[in-house]
Amino acid sequence: MPAQTATPAPAARGGRVSRLSQLTVPSMPQSVASTAAKSTFSQSHSNALVPPPPLAIKKDPKLANNWKTKSPAELSDAEVIAMPDDEYMNEKQMAFFRLKLEELKRGILENAGETTEHLREDTVVVPDPADRATIEEEHALELRTRDRERKLLKKIEQSIQRIDAGDYGYCDETGEPIGVGRLLARPTATLSLEAQQRRELKQKMFGD
Template sequence: MNIIKKNNTSSLSILTIAGVYPYKQKKNEKYMNDNQIIHFKKILYAWKKQINKKIKNTLLYSNNKFNNLPDMIDRAVQEEEFSLELKNQYRENKTIIKIERTLIKIKNENFGYCELCNTEIGIKRLEAKPTASLCIDCQSLSEIKNKQRIKLSF
């Protein structure tokens, strides 16, 4: 029986996949200069390529693996594995959409800035989550508001 692991791509593995090291900011260096943009483009394109490869492999695996098993328990296990694969693929597709949106932001020269308050998101935060669109303060406020909405809905 195969065990399907949840996609937990850490920021370090994203950098490793891209073949880059954490960005070393120079003193008095302009935020989101050409070198930083190139750095993040490498990360985003490599991450997208890795996800697409994983999706392709999942589809190939699913097509070759899924067959009618006579034993009901084996069939149930296989269907559950397939369901988990589809959920992972859905998450990965959402990540690709976020990557593509981020690449558009780079093209439009508004990458690296918070969508709410327009402050710098920060190099380290963007390396941890290259698709981040909010600074840490706005992200924290957003999460608090979401928790409050959830509590009020019960």
């Protein structure tokens, strides 16, 4: 009976799988890493607190001119997305995002005040060790959450300063527009999604 030869596995379509597998190799050249990052751009996601926006944003043409007759406070997210590209970061958009940032800031400050009240109310000594451990764990979790929000508060204040300087909405690395969709999902973003992907890949590979 003739010996059977193993059938070679089919090559990955378009070489995408092989490039993805190389992402975990620390010795991969940086130029290859950049190419791999761009090829997997549509499949990657950021690990930041706020999830990245959808890559494809549908504009409703019926809403394209609503911004002309509404104040920044009256505009919806869909109406801002529908604004023409040549109106990117005009005065009304800047004012709209300032309101978004100020609303986030108020929410964080209110949460901080509530945490202080909770800690003050729970100062009574609980005799049961299990109950005391549960309360301490809840306090630790709440304090960790407030610490993350404290860092976010600093980014919010920096973003408001960028609006005042006229730099808001543009990537720190490339100078290109960050995009309305990304800013709606992450108002404190300072990098375009592609630049953020490159930075995260570099940090993963080199530990910077």
